[in-house]
Amino acid sequence: MGRDHEVTVIDRSKQAYLCGSFPLLIVGERESNKVRRSLGSLTRRGVRHLEAEVESVDTSSHTVTTSAGKQEYDYLVLASGAVYDWDAVPGARNAYSFYNIDTARRLRRKLASFRNGRVIIAVASLPYKCPPAPFETSLVLDWAFTRSGVRRDVEIHVFTPEPMPPGSGRAPGGR
Ligand SMILES: Cc1cc2nc3c(=O)[nH]c(=O)nc-3n(C[C@H](O)[C@H](O)[C@H](O)COP(=O)(O)OP(=O)(O)OC[C@H]3O[C@@H](n4cnc5c(N)ncnc54)[C@H](O)[C@@H]3O)c2cc1C
Incomplete structure (x- = not known):
């Protein structure tokens, strides 16, 4: 996209992990620091990372409310992933x-x-x-x-x- 576009990734986490490496990490074939990337490093690619909790989305006013304030957008991509329910199975x-x-x-x-x-x-x-x-x-x-x-x-x-x-x-x- 051209320079007139701004891209912001809002994530509560500072780091992104490559889960595909976890099977090798558990047997000592990968190191933790090699399977993660700082989301802040996206700035090198012109992408801003806002470390914040997304609290709500209002698609009529094109606004995302976060713990760090409101963010307006033209286009919104929601990719909040899956949260594990560790209590679904007792023990x-x-x-x-x-x-x-x-x-x-x-x-x-x-x-x-x-x-x-x-x-x-x-x-x-x-x-x-x-x-x-x-x-x-x-x-x-x-x-x-x-x-x-x-x-x-x-x-x-x-x-x-x-x-x-x-x-x-x-x-x-x-x-
Ligand atoms: C053991 C294992 C091995 C895997 N191996 C592979 C593989 O080999 N190849 C492959 O392609 N895939 C693999 N996967 C699957 C892959 O990791 C997932 O498909 C991928 O991570 C999904 O990406 P996502 O961005 O949709 O969700 P996630 O990676 O879960 O990212 C969602 C992000 O949203 C953030 N977030 C959620 N809610 C909020 C909120 N309210 N406010 C702020 N931030 C929020 C979270 O912090 C998180 O960073 C593997 C997964 C596992 C567990």
Whole structure:
């Protein structure tokens, strides 16, 4: 777009994380500081980052109300993502996860000393963010436990309400 356009990203967070790297981060193959980018660095591309909470949107007056004041717009793109409901499954808060940076770091610390036992990757309900991630992560764990020489002492199970991993079945048309 030409110079007469201004682009502003409003996000409560200072950082954006590349979630696709979390399966590798938990086995020590990626570092936290390599899988994040400062949203402030968008200014190098002429994009302003406003660190604020979006409180409401008024499409008739073209206004976004934020914790840092009102912002008027000509075009609005809403991309607020999905928020995890950690209380939907009783006890889930105490389980390990790799679905955000904090839980992935905690799981990484646990896996660093994990030598034997049963790992269950459990999908609680559909839909969920990134359908391939549980299956991909089971394969990453298989690889990591093989590399560290403990694979024979570890069981890996994936439980899901889906009949099969995404992309592995026949399309409805039979192809
Ligand atoms: C483990 C895992 C692995 C994945 N692997 C891949 C992969 O390999 N390839 C791939 O393409 N995708 C992958 N994904 C999916 C990918 O991360 C998501 O599809 C993507 O992050 C969705 O982007 P989004 O911008 O819609 O939402 P989000 O990334 O959730 O971003 C939403 C943003 O909105 C902000 N926000 C929300 N509400 C407000 C508010 N009221 N005020 C201010 N800010 C707000 C949040 O702070 C957040 O920064 C993976 C996801 C996971 C969890």
